Amino acid sequence: MSTSHTAPSSITVLGSTGSIGTQALDIVARLGGSAQLRWITCNTRWQEIAEQVRRHRPYGVAIRDEFAYSEFRAAMPDFSGPVLCGEEGICEAAADAGNDIVLSAMVGFSGVVPTMAAIKAGHVIGLANKESLVSAGSILMPAVQRHGATLLAVDSEHSAIAQCIIGEHRADVDRLIITASGGPFRTFDADKLVHVTPEQALKHPNWSMGAKITIDSATLMNKGFEVIEARWLFDLPGDRIEVVVHPQSIIHSMVQFIDGSVKAQMGVPTMLVPIQYALSYPRRWPLDIPRMDLAAMGSLTFEAPDLKKFPCLQIAYDALEAGGSAGAIVNAANEVAVGAFLDHQLRFTDIPNVIRHTRDHMEHHDDPSLVDIIAIDAEARRVAKTFPSL
Amino acid sequence: MSTSHTAPSSITVLGSTGSIGTQALDIVARLGGSAQLRWITCNTRWQEIAEQVRRHRPYGVAIRDEFAYSEFRAAMPDFSGPVLCGEEGICEAAADAGNDIVLSAMVGFSGVVPTMAAIKAGHVIGLANKESLVSAGSILMPAVQRHGATLLAVDSEHSAIAQCIIGEHRADVDRLIITASGGPFRTFDADKLVHVTPEQALKHPNWSMGAKITIDSATLMNKGFEVIEARWLFDLPGDRIEVVVHPQSIIHSMVQFIDGSVKAQMGVPTMLVPIQYALSYPRRWPLDIPRMDLAAMGSLTFEAPDLKKFPCLQIAYDALEAGGSAGAIVNAANEVAVGAFLDHQLRFTDIPNVIRHTRDHMEHHDDPSLVDIIAIDAEARRVAKTFPSL
Numbered sequence: 030m031s032t033s034h035t036a037p038s039s040i041t042v043l044g045s046t047g048s049i050g051t052q053a054l055d056i057v058a059r060l061g062g063s064a065q066l067r068w069i070t071c072n073t074r075w076q077e078i079a080e081q082v083r084r085h086r087p088y089g090v091a092i093r094d095e096f097a098y099s100e101f102r103a104a105m106p107d108f109s110g111p112v113l114c115g116e117e118g119i120c121e122a123a124a125d126a127g128n129d130i131v132l133s134a135m136v137g138f139s140g141v142v143p144t145m146a147a148i149k150a151g152h153v154i155g156l157a158n159k160e161s162l163v164s165a166g167s168i169l170m171p172a173v174q175r176h177g178a179t180l181l182a183v184d185s186e187h188s189a190i191a192q193c194i195i196g197e198h199r200a201d202v203d204r205l206i207i208t209a210s211g212g213p214f215r216t217f218d219a220d221k222l223v224h225v226t227p228e229q230a231l232k233h234p235n236w237s238m239g240a241k242i243t244i245d246s247a248t249l250m251n252k253g254f255e256v257i258e259a260r261w262l263f264d265l266p267g268d269r270i271e272v273v274v275h276p277q278s279i280i281h282s283m284v285q286f287i288d289g290s291v292k293a294q295m296g297v298p299t300m301l302v303p304i305q306y307a308l309s310y311p312r313r314w315p316l317d318i319p320r321m322d323l324a325a326m327g328s329l330t331f332e333a334p335d336l337k338k339f340p341c342l343q344i345a346y347d348a349l350e351a352g353g354s355a356g357a358i359v360n361a362a363n364e365v366a367v368g369a370f371l372d373h374q375l376r377f378t379d380i381p382n383v384i385r386h387t388r389d390h391m392e393h394h395d396d397p398s399l400v401d402i403i404a405i406d407a408e409a410r411r412v413a414k415t416f417p418s419l
Numbered sequence: 420m421s422t423s424h425t426a427p428s429s430i431t432v433l434g435s436t437g438s439i440g441t442q443a444l445d446i447v448a449r450l451g452g453s454a455q456l457r458w459i460t461c462n463t464r465w466q467e468i469a470e471q472v473r474r475h476r477p478y479g480v481a482i483r484d485e486f487a488y489s490e491f492r493a494a495m496p497d498f499s500g501p502v503l504c505g506e507e508g509i510c511e512a513a514a515d516a517g518n519d520i521v522l523s524a525m526v527g528f529s530g531v532v533p534t535m536a537a538i539k540a541g542h543v544i545g546l547a548n549k550e551s552l553v554s555a556g557s558i559l560m561p562a563v564q565r566h567g568a569t570l571l572a573v574d575s576e577h578s579a580i581a582q583c584i585i586g587e588h589r590a591d592v593d594r595l596i597i598t599a600s601g602g603p604f605r606t607f608d609a610d611k612l613v614h615v616t617p618e619q620a621l622k623h624p625n626w627s628m629g630a631k632i633t634i635d636s637a638t639l640m641n642k643g644f645e646v647i648e649a650r651w652l653f654d655l656p657g658d659r660i661e662v663v664v665h666p667q668s669i670i671h672s673m674v675q676f677i678d679g680s681v682k683a684q685m686g687v688p689t690m691l692v693p694i695q696y697a698l699s700y701p702r703r704w705p706l707d708i709p710r711m712d713l714a715a716m717g718s719l720t721f722e723a724p725d726l727k728k729f730p731c732l733q734i735a736y737d738a739l740e741a742g743g744s745a746g747a748i749v750n751a752a753n754e755v756a757v758g759a760f761l762d763h764q765l766r767f768t769d770i771p772n773v774i775r776h777t778r779d780h781m782e783h784h785d786d787p788s789l790v791d792i793i794a795i796d797a798e799a800r801r802v803a804k805t806f807p808s809l
């Protein structure tokens with residue numbers, strides 16, 4: 030746990046038009062001349078990435094969607110840097126030898142292959158795409174070792190754990206305690222959850238994030254994925270990774286050591302801190318955000334998660350325990366279910382049912398390859414759509 | 420902040436019959452053969468140190484009080500190790516080249532000279548005697564540098580700060596946030612404080628400690644001394660050291676960094692963790708204490724300290740600001756006042772008045788030597804006793 034890197038001067042942001050990506054670009058802009066944007070990439074939002082190119086002047090651009098790529102080229106004839114297309118283009122940007130750090134901030138399973146490309150290039154990677162580790166942790170982590178890459182967590186919880194572990198010895202860590210806000214439905218009666226709408230679910234009490242992760246927060250699946258992510262990042266079994274509900278989101282997570290001492294990382298809820306910390310690690314840079322004021326807050330509260338009301342958390346623990354293909358299946362089914370819920374085609378309470386349905390109709394693979402995982406992901410999406418109401 | 424030492428095999432405990440000292444001996448005993456007690460020392464409690472000699476078999480003993488020394492010798496004719504007497508004897512034990520670590524756990528100003536002896540020998544010192552730094556920080560800290568000694572905090576608050584700072588860079592620390600339980604009179608009306616008794620003051624809500632420090636906790640002078648101690652240990656000015664009242668004493672203190680991130684060290688309130696951490700630093704050893712359970716606790720609360728009701732905290736901040744002899748004067752006057760309160764000779768609310776009286780009747784020295792400090796301490800005790808009711 031003593032890996033370190035000096036301040037990066039050449040930063041690539043995969044998924045630059047998303048919530049994490051745009052905040053990362055703001056941080057890089059505020060660093061001034063000491064840091065340079067290398068590549069920025071997106072899926073379909075060519076107008077937004079064109080605006081980012083005008084404003085942040087990166088070295089190059091990669092756009093996954095072919096139509097969006099063509100529109101970008103037509104709209105930006107004067108951009109003289111390289112413009113790449115497709116997943117191959119994004120992987121080329123991820124693997125570029127000119128990258129000092131690659132921030133992997135794509136949404137969902139689409140982040141797996143580009144993240145692997147950055148790993149194979151031996152890069153320092155700030156990982157904001159937890160689905161990569163949920164689906165393919167058993168493949169990515171050995172590759173990190175093999176290629177001498179460095180994986181830094183950008184999720185606020187995993188950044189908190191990394192901040193608590195720095196300077197400590199791995200053998201002295203007893204357990205991780207991941208905090209959960211509990212989402213917008215924490216205090217709802219179980220029978221009211223049947224009727225909640227995407228609009229209600231998108232109102233997260235503390236964090237401003239993308240739509241998919243906000244729904245995952247409402248089901249606690251996001252927390253379950255974070256448990257799986259922590260299992261891979263910090264190499265601890267599931268029974269040494271706890272979740273505690275903490276509605277104020279001031280403590281971002283904790284580490285308990287073998288002497289009973291617990292370290293916590295805290296602060297006002299903003300992704301700027303973990304994003305910047307991945308760039309500044311192991312140092313810190315000044316950041317102009319509101320400071321935590323505990324006396325003004327008065328109290329921090331805690332409760333155990335309600336696994337009956339929010340079964341997705343238990344589904345994730347079960348997937349961690351099962352290993353192999355289980356994470357990829359749960360992740361794929363969840364993406365389908367969340368998409369259907371956002372489209373008003375699925376009830377909130379059926380999200381875990383879609384995942385269970387998918388899991389129970391697929392074979393378990395103990396030791397899948399990355400190619401297997403890609404096939405399993407596609408198959409799980411197909412099976413998820415056979416859920417009765419879909 | 421990267422100083423480290425390997426696990427000590429030869430441990431000396433100055434003040435072994437006190438609250439910290441007895442707990443330290445229990446920890447050393449539980450380490451089994453891997454650690455050996457070198458010296459143990461006491462002031463007058465010869466019967467207790469004789470019992471400790473029988474049980475823990477140290478290499479040698481030093482007893483400050485001459486009568487107690489004679490009693491010990493008479494009672495323990497079979498003890499074959501060296502037995503030293505007086506402050507010189509305690510300093511000889513502190514400076515012994517055979518010490519791997521010296522735990523300085525004497526009460527009050529009496530710890531200053533032996534701590535200096537350990538510093539001059541270049542030892543690793545676990546400092547539980549905060550009065551040393553309050554009175555003579557401006558002398559001890561340069562000596563630590565000069566002699567290549569290492570000072571590890573044993574106070575729970577300063578141990579918490581050290582645990583939060585390990586692996587971080589000094590320049591990245593923005594401020595320290597020291598937690599205070601608020602003591603037994605936190606919720607008392609100001610006019611009720613006039614009538615509180617030593618028996619009430621000795622009932623600390625969370626911590627089991629010696630009498631002197633327990634009274635200091637009730638006046639918040641203990642917290643003020645901790646602010647001064649932190650100033651010396653972590654080299655930050657007083658306006659970057661905050662105090663927040665946290666009645667549950669679960670968060671033991673916090674460090675805020677320049678990026679707004681805050682790290683806290685937490686756990687059930689027990690001195691075993693900071694004592695053992697000073698011995699195990701920078702590693703940790705297993706410790707069988709109850710684990711923190713935030714969900715079971717439900718909430719942690721915080722409030723600003725009430726400087727009007729507890730003026731000793733402000734007196735300490737003023738002494739930090741004044742520097743020079745101010746800490747020694749406040750410490751000496753406080754020892755006199757607390758002693759008089761414990762003897763039912765002074766009202767609780769007159770403790771700060773005795774200190775102000777002493778401070779206002781003494782000259783300020785900007786740059787005292789250790790010899791000056793010893794004279795100033797004696798003079799301050801004399802002046803304190805001229806307080807009208809004493």
